[in-house]
Amino acid sequence: MTTKETLGFIGTGNMATALIKGLIKSGAYERNNLLAADKIEASLKKAGEEFGIRCCTSNLELVSESAVILLSVKPQNMREVLEEIKGSIKKDHLIISIAAGIPLKMIREIVGIDLPMIRVMPNTPALIQEGASALASGPLAGEKEMAVARKIFSAVGITVEVEEKMMDAVTALSGSGPGYVFRIMECMVEAGTSVGLEHDVALKLVIQTFLGAARLAGESEHSLSDLRKMVTSPGGTTAAGLGVFEESSLKDTIVKAVDAACQRGVELGKD
Incomplete structure (x- = not known):
């Protein structure tokens, strides 16, 4: 018997377990209203033991017991999972997918019925x-369903709402964004060691610099441009460094990187 509060995770990888952890920690969901299924038994067992949630013996059992089904599987495994569960999907289910590059249209075509999807x-x-x-x-997901999704994902950070056609752009910017940031941080650590700092010292300084700058940007009433200008004295050290960025066309490089990631997302969606 399902209730409107039951949330089932198909897949218990890093993102699913992060969501489960956030939902329990925030109090958004009770443990007994969270279910999980995974073909990798060790992963499922670990999630059950760590969070005290119910582990289902199959995806079909999870679907029958859940009001909301969160698809947290690798994109290349999505079709197989949907083919398995499609006979158990009902029109009053809410399907939420976090699989990169998988459009809702594809999910609808495989499950074969119209229902709310996000x-x-x-x-x-x-x-x-x-x-x-x-x-x-999706077309049948209204404010009630979106409120459910916001409740789930607000437990692990901020949420924004976009049209599905913008998801490749989102993936290229914020989905892939941490990878860009980590690469830039790596470069800054290497730059620090090249001017004489010990690696551990450089790493600590870089991490805190990014943390502090991000928090300042989030909490300040000033624009990013104004914050940059506030730390850039004419003829000073920051100006010298930023000058190299301009000479090296840093902005163009970042724009090209995001565009390349966006185009790759479009390609994956066609596969």
Whole structure:
């Protein structure tokens, strides 16, 4: 017997467990209203033991016991999972997918019935409840269903709402964004060691610099441009460094990187 509060996770990878952790920690869901299923028994067992949630013996059992089904499987496994559960999907289910590059149209074609669906692109900082998730509603998902999705993903960070056609852009910016940031941080650590700092010292300084700058940007009433200008004295050290960025066309490089990621997302959606 399902209730409107039951949330079932198909897949118990890093993102699913981050969501489960956030939902329990925030009090958004009770443990007994969270279910999970995974073909990888060790992963499922770990989730059950760590969070005290109910582990289902199959995806079909989970679907029959859940009002909301959260698809947290690798994109290449999505079709197999949908083919398995489609006979048990009902019109009053809500399906939420976090699989990158999988359009809601594809899910609808496989399950074969019209029902509320929402596509979400979270990012890896959700692992520490500091994520950014973009939500896109399907044709039959109204405010009630979107409220459910916001409740789930607000437990691991912020949420924004976009049209589904913008999901490739979201994936390229915030979905892939942590990877860009980590690469830039790596470069800054290497730059620090090249001017004489010990690696551990450089790493600590870089991490805190990014943390502090991000928090300042989030809490300040000033624009990013104004914040940059506030730390840039004419003829000073910051100006010298930023000058190299301009000479090296940093902006163009970042724009090209995001565009390349966006185009790759479009390609994956066609596969």
